[in-house]
Amino acid sequence: MTFDLSKESSPAQHPPGPSRRLANVADASPVPLIPSITKLGDPVFAINTSGVLRYANDRATEVLGWDSVAVIGESVLPLVHPDDLNLVAASMETATGKSYGQLLRIRARHGRGTWVNLELRSAMQKSEDSEDGEDLIVIVARDTTDRHHLDFDQGDVDMLRSVMNNMHGMVTLLSGDGHVRSVNGAVTRLLGHDPELMRSEPFISYLHSDDRDRFLDQVHAIPANASADFEVRLRSSDGGHHVCELSVNNLLDDPVVKGYIVSGRIASALVDARERVDFLALHDNRTGLLNRDGFMQSARAMMADGGGLGVLVIDIVNFRSINELYGEPVGDAVIFAVAERIENVRWTDLITARFGGDEFVVAVRSSNAATIEMLHERVRREVGQTIILEDHEVNFAIRTATAFDATPKALDSLLVSASNKLMSIKRNTHSESGGISFDAINERRLQLDQLRASLSNGEIQPFFQPIVDVQGTVTAVEALVRWVHPVRGVLGVGEILPLARMAGLAEAVDDRVLELALQFAHRLDQAGHGHIDVHVNVDPKVIASPSFGHSFLNRCAHHKARTEQMVVEITETDLLAPSAISLSNMNKLRRAGTHVSIDDFGTGYSSLVHLLELPVDGVKIDRRFVAGIDIDAAATNLTTAIVGLSESLRITCVAEGVEQPYQRDRLFELGCQAFQGWLFSHAVPPDELLTMLPNITPTLSDDEPRPVPLRS
Structure with a gap:
């Protein structure tokens, strides 16, 4: 042909x-x-x-x-x-x-x-x-x-014509000399060409000019009644080109076709995958900076253009101890912070890379050593700064060393020189800790070991904080994790969860609390308090698991806890962009009678909009807004709006962190019907809670008058 x-x-x-x-x-x-x-x-x-x-x-x-x-x-x-x-x-x-x-x-x-x-x-x-x-x-x-x-x-x-025109793949019938005889509808849908104008035109005129000779050579080599696959760029009606995967079938010997059938599709996914592979080949997949190969390639290209070259190597002081003290998520955050700060250093002809672990390298074109020293000082000043994570300060320090060559011949020798200087700095610096106390590291290691043991010996357990109505009658309780430490006493969630995350035990802690909460729900029911709901907090990663809904209901059945007695609480900030799986699980629980409530409500973006959109049965007003009521106008206005909208939507509204009688009274005036906080009770062990039921008197000083019920 x-x-x-x-x-x-x-x-x-x-x-x-x-x-x-x-x-x-x-x-x-x-x-x-x-x-x-x-x-x-x-x-x-x-x-x-x-x-x-x-x-x-x-x-x-x-x-x-x-x-x-x-x-x-x-x-x-x-x-x-x-x-x-x-x-x-x-x-x-x-x-x-x-x-x-x-x-x-x-x-x-x-x-x-x-x-x-x-x-x-x-x-x-x-x-x-x-x-x-x-x-x-x-x-x-x-x-x-x-x-x-x-x-x-x-x-x-x-029927065949309709099938051809409606199939997703492009199909073109060519004559023996390679001219278009007909095309299906996908050619028009994907490339925009008028099929009338394509007829009798050379097919290769629609190929990118750089692909034509290769395509012709390969097509000519296809045996009779055989096919071959190609990757070419096809021109669209707007003059652009799309990478396409084509299959060409040689039917020259077929008495009916007497030509070629070309089928294909736009290979956008393939192009994206290749671009991703090409990017990862030269970049660090965690920070996006160049990796070693990418750095060497870019720096050698810079050397080829002439001029001096300066190299700066950076590492994080005692990085292993940061991981041990704060956990790997915090260590990752430090790596990301260093990478971002290095990347944000604005400097002409600058190349930044991460070679792995906590090792970073910077190269800069320079005519003299003064330039690399100026860059050196700027990096030391801007990169090794404290970062804030979840309201906690994480201190760290960096070490740096430089090398410069006005007429560089080998990049490797510059890197070795800078690395040797850095090693010398390490050897000559006594007991570097980067601001981290070794006693604190050892203490944290001991705590992690104790936490692991506490899960098996029963020290991790839920305490229950009552939720009361305007009469002081307990309508629900919330299971809050506590560590009954043999030496330090009862430790709260602030002591437990950071350690659990570091040790990779957060899910195990949550499972333990859920299991005991379900057992307590059955115990309440058996004691004649089945009307009291039991609230449990669920991690967003867990509720996003496809098996969560089914697993939760099975565990309720296993522990003989009634599903309609359980309330699953999810923090509002975790629901800013809920996945389809999370929403499906929430709906599955609600269909089984379990209520879903938003915890810490009011802290997220467009909170009231979420209340209209999410499949929930209740909200808990964040304690920060309760504390600011009648003190902070914004807090008062938002609390008023939440209570009003909850009433309109006929969902429950609980005010958290109620510590003073005036807060309870003001919330009641606004229409809030349920309260939780130290005014009524701290979280207490299950046995103690059972003795407190059914009513709880607010905790007041001896000289403060006792409030009367707010509603008869």
Whole structure:
């Protein structure tokens, strides 16, 4: 086969559209448009180049069921079947470049809402009766609906044509010399080309010029009745190119096809994957800085351009101890902070990289050693600063060393020189800790060991803090994790969770609390307090697990806890962008009778909007807003809005952190019906809680008058 490129350099010349008459459409005499076609037996209509209907004869309104008065002046494009719309749009865009249109088969909406099968042929004409002299596309149609139904019942031709036009992959049939014979609808949908203009054109004219010779060589090598796969760039109608995966099947010996079938798809996912692989090959996948290979490549290119080169190496003092003291998540945060700060150093011709662990390298073009020393001082000043994580300060320090060569010959020697200086600094610095106490590290190691042991010996357990109504009657309790330490006494969540995260035990702690909370819910029920709900906090990573909903309900059944007695609390900030799995689990729990509540409500972005959108049964007003009531206007206003919206949505609203009688009374005035806080009780062990039921008297000083019930 030889692909002919002659047409690419000498495109067919089409007479200008406006000068064409109706004679080009239906062999009619070149007379004015409207009078000559009114009585034709086939539907005839005219649209402008935007698709607005300017004329339709009587047969068109009869076949299509259109109201001729209503549709004149309206776009016909909404009446075209969505699967055919790209084909029609492409044909319209190229109408002025064709003497007359090729036969199109489309579906149009009938006035009754059904689809009519039409064969169309069109031509451009200047409408002599149009006031503005606009160019019109005159279309002669034929109703093939009955024939389509007959063919569909008795043969496969139209069915196969429909399948070809609606499949996602592009299919092109080529003649033996490589010219386009036909294309399916996907070619138009994906690349935008008008199939009429593609016919008889060389296929390789749609390939990127750099891909043509390679494509031809490979196609010529395909044996008869065999196929081969290619990756090429295909031109779209807007002049851009898309990377495509093509499969070419050699059917020259087939008595029917006598050519080639080219099928393919746009390989955007492949391109993205390759770009990602290329990026990762030269970049650190944790920080995004260059890795060793990327640094060496970039620095050598800089050396090739001439000039001096300075190298700065950086490491974090006692980084291993940071991980041991604070945990790996904090260690990762320190790495990210150092990487970001190095990257943000604005300097001409600067290359930044992470070689691994806590080792960073910077290279800069410089004509003298003074430049690298200035950069050195700036890095030392800006990079080794304290970072704030979850309201905690994490102190760390960095070590740095430099090397400079005005006429560098080997990059490796510069790196070795700087690294040796850094090692010398380490050896000559006594007991560097980067601001971290070794006693603190040892103490933290001991605490981690004790926490691991506490899970197995029963020291980790939930205490329960009551939630009361306006009468002081306990309506619910919240399970709060406590560590009953044999030496240090009862430790709260602030002592436990940071350690648990460092030791990788956070999920185990949560599981332990949930298990004991479910057991206590059954115990309450058995004691005649089944109306008291039990609140448990669930980590967002857990609720985002596909198995959480099923697992939670199974555990309720195992511990004989009634699902309708349980309330799952999720922190609001964790629900800013809930996943589909999280929402599915929340709905699954609610269908089983378990309530879902938002904890610490009011702290997130657009809190009230979330209350309208999320599948929840209640909210707990964050203690910071309760503390600020009547003190901070913003806190008071937001609390008022939360209470009001909760009442409107008929969901429960609990005020957390109620410590003073005036807070309780003011919240009640605003409409809040449930309270939790030290005014009523601290979190207490389960046995102690049972003795406190059913009512709890607020904890007041001896000289403070006892409040009467707020509502009878």
